[in-house]
Amino acid sequence: xxxxxxxxxxxxxxxxxxxxxxxxxxxxxxxxxxxxxxxxxxxxxxxxxxxxxxxxxxxxxxxxxxxxxxxxxxxxxxxxxxxxxxxxxxxxxxxxxxxxxxxxxxxxxxxxxxxxxxxxxxxxxxxxxxxxxxxxxxxxxxxxxxxxxxxxxxxxxxxxxxxxxxxxxxxxxxxxxxxxxxxxxxxxxxxxxxxxxxxxxxxxxxxxxxxxxxxxxxxxxxxxxxxxxxxxxxxxxxxxxxxxxxxxxxxxxxxxxxxxxxxxxxxxxxxxxxxxxxxxxxxxxxxxxx
Amino acid sequence: xxxxxxxxxxxxxxxxxxxxxxxxxxxxxxxxxxxxxxxxxxxxxxxxxxxxxxxxxxxxxxxxxxxxxxxxxxxxxxxxxxxxxxxxxxxxxxxxxxxxxxxxxxxxxxxxxxxxxxxxxxxxxxxxxxxxxxxxxxxxxxxxxxxxxxxxxxxxxxxxxxxxxxxxxxxxxxxxxxxxxxxxxxxxxxxxxxxxxxxxxxxxxxxxxxxxxxxxxxxxxxxxxxxxxxxxxxxxxxxxxxxxxxxxxxxxxxxxxxxxxxxxxxxxxxxxxxxxxxxxxxxxxxxxxxxxxxxxxxxxxxxxxxxxxxxxxxxxxxxxxxxxxxxx
Numbered sequence: 001x002x003x004x005x006x007x008x009x010x011x012x013x014x015x016x017x018x019x020x021x022x023x024x025x026x027x028x029x030x031x032x033x034x035x036x037x038x039x040x041x042x043x044x045x046x047x048x049x050x051x052x053x054x055x056x057x058x059x060x061x062x063x064x065x066x067x068x069x070x071x072x073x074x075x076x077x078x079x080x081x082x083x084x085x086x087x088x089x090x091x092x093x094x095x096x097x098x099x100x101x102x103x104x105x106x107x108x109x110x111x112x113x114x115x116x117x118x119x120x121x122x123x124x125x126x127x128x129x130x131x132x133x134x135x136x137x138x139x140x141x142x143x144x145x146x147x148x149x150x151x152x153x154x155x156x157x158x159x160x161x162x163x164x165x166x167x168x169x170x171x172x173x174x175x176x177x178x179x180x181x182x183x184x185x186x187x188x189x190x191x192x193x194x195x196x197x198x199x200x201x202x203x204x205x206x207x208x209x210x211x212x213x214x215x216x217x218x219x220x221x222x223x224x225x226x227x228x229x230x231x232x233x234x235x236x237x238x239x240x241x242x243x244x245x246x247x248x249x250x251x252x253x254x255x256x257x258x259x260x261x262x263x264x265x266x267x268x269x270x271x272x273x274x275x276x277x278x279x280x281x282x283x284x285x286x287x288x289x290x
Numbered sequence: 291x292x293x294x295x296x297x298x299x300x301x302x303x304x305x306x307x308x309x310x311x312x313x314x315x316x317x318x319x320x321x322x323x324x325x326x327x328x329x330x331x332x333x334x335x336x337x338x339x340x341x342x343x344x345x346x347x348x349x350x351x352x353x354x355x356x357x358x359x360x361x362x363x364x365x366x367x368x369x370x371x372x373x374x375x376x377x378x379x380x381x382x383x384x385x386x387x388x389x390x391x392x393x394x395x396x397x398x399x400x401x402x403x404x405x406x407x408x409x410x411x412x413x414x415x416x417x418x419x420x421x422x423x424x425x426x427x428x429x430x431x432x433x434x435x436x437x438x439x440x441x442x443x444x445x446x447x448x449x450x451x452x453x454x455x456x457x458x459x460x461x462x463x464x465x466x467x468x469x470x471x472x473x474x475x476x477x478x479x480x481x482x483x484x485x486x487x488x489x490x491x492x493x494x495x496x497x498x499x500x501x502x503x504x505x506x507x508x509x510x511x512x513x514x515x516x517x518x519x520x521x522x523x524x525x526x527x528x529x530x531x532x533x534x535x536x537x538x539x540x541x542x543x544x545x546x547x548x549x550x551x552x553x554x555x556x557x558x559x560x561x562x563x564x565x566x567x568x569x570x571x572x573x574x575x576x577x578x579x580x581x582x583x584x585x586x587x588x589x590x591x592x593x594x595x596x597x598x599x600x601x602x603x604x605x606x607x608x609x610x611x612x613x614x615x616x617x618x
Binding site for chain 1: 437543
């Protein structure tokens with residue numbers, strides 16, 4: 001069980017762990033690329049041209065695709081789309097999980113029972129397959145996709161938040177505040193929510209990772225708004241030409257960019273969880289401190 | 291005490307699936323008939339066919355009687371008709387399903403066994419160079435989406451090695467039989483299986499390693515060591531067996547993940563399972579196939595969860611008590 005403790009400095013723990021450090025560096029790199037893509041890109045990523053399937057050259061660093069778009073520019077612009085999905089799904093899923101999980105724990109009774117039943121049932125259903133089916137009908141753009149993924153994957157986070165809130169409710173500090181006559185709202189705002197923060201960050205990172213993976217997966221299946229520059233969609237198109245040499249500068253760099261982003265999020269999530277779990281922290285410190 | 295699994299959970303999950311498949315095409319803007327039958331139906335649409343289809347799905351009646359008609363259909367194994375393949379959906383899916391089951395089943399087995407062994411060995415050697423390198427490798431692997439792993443394998447074998455078949459599940463019209471045919475199928479299975487398993491290992495391995503680390507601190511492990519048992523016996527029989535529980539309990543969820551992974555891997559290797567079927571259906575807007583695949587995969591995953599739930603209560607009597615923790 002994850003046991004957040006407000007006496008721990010999670011940021012310090014995160015930067016102490018080698019995976020955490022590497023993850024943060026990778027994520028910053030992707031972030032810088034996403035922000036400066038308009039300046040770094042040398043062509044309009046959506047602009048087709050007559051020079052199709054060109055090998056890398058000084059004009060086109062990673063060559064061009066089947067309709068003559070510059071792959072390097074598209075690769076840079078894809079970072080923005082991926083991070084947007086990560087942030088969107090992360091924030092929205094965390095909000096949903098928190099509202100549902102915390103309210104279940106605080107309200108209790110029948111409301112809690114019904115919600116838990118629904119959550120148990122939703123966890124059994126393979127979410128990604130539901131998303132593929134729904135997306136096949138809806139044909140989502142970035143925003144509807146963020147909404148769709150979040151609305152279908154909040155259940156795991158909600159269960160974590162609920163369990164955490166239940167244990168926070170029983171804390172001595174909460175009891176003490178209650179004996180001083182604190183009302184429910186005050187307890188939630190001053191005592192429960194601040195102590196929930198670590199778990200919310202864990203939920204956020206996990207949701208963001210899942211969001212990136214699912215967006216790329218859907219786009220790879222061809223379910224994406226064709227006007228967006230998405231790494232998954234680029235791979236979808238590139239795979240059709242795998243027997244040509246273009247995979248070297250079209251398929252592989254795109255896949256690596258996507259993997260690096262997912263890796264960054266996975267590393268940060270792993271480091272953070274290690275920091276939150278006292279038993280693991282103790283052991284990992286022995287391992288990685290040296 | 292809940293010694294038996296909550297059947298209600300699985301019934302609710304099943305109902306959610308049923309209602310979702312029913313409502314989704316009917317809630318979409320546009321012609322519900324196209325949304326139910328797929329776009330291919332428009333090719334042969336005549337006023338007569340339209341009336342007949344409207345009547346068959348009871349689309350001119352209220353929603354609840356439509357639901358009743360739909361439910362009766364499913365009870366009779368009628369998942370609709372694909373106008374693209376010109377065949378009942380169930381027949382098409384049943385033809386593809388064995389290949390997916392073969393792929394998913396073998397990958398589940400292989401990834402579970404490998405991650406258990408890797409987790410046990412890694413946890414036992416905590417902090418040693420072999421543990422660190424295994425941990426780092428799997429963490430990096432964790433970042434690679436399953437379809438990219440598949441693509442890399444495809445490229446490596448297509449471009450450089452070329453010793454394994456890259457497409458399909460068997461050599462077409464080869465006339466092989468008996469052992470030869472099985473070898474042929476096994477050869478075609480290798481690459482998709484490796485790709486799917488590689489994508490699956492990091493999660494299970496990390497779980498196994500974590501549990502192993504905590505289990506090794508338990509007093510009974512020290513007792514076993516003190517008794518002078520061999521290292522292998524302590525590692526596998528005492529610590530390993532106890533550390534395996536989380537892996538067993540997550541089997542249901544992992545089945546879901548592997549099924550989803552198989553959808554992607556099948557596309558890359560043109561493996562003729564339900565994943566490839568889904569891909570083509572997405573391309574052709576063949577909605578009946580999508581609904582059918584979704585229904586069957588979801589039911590499989592729900593059943594797998596149910597079976598695992600049944601089994602692990604038998605394996606570990608503590609589970610029944612532990613689950614009451616949140617039921618109170």
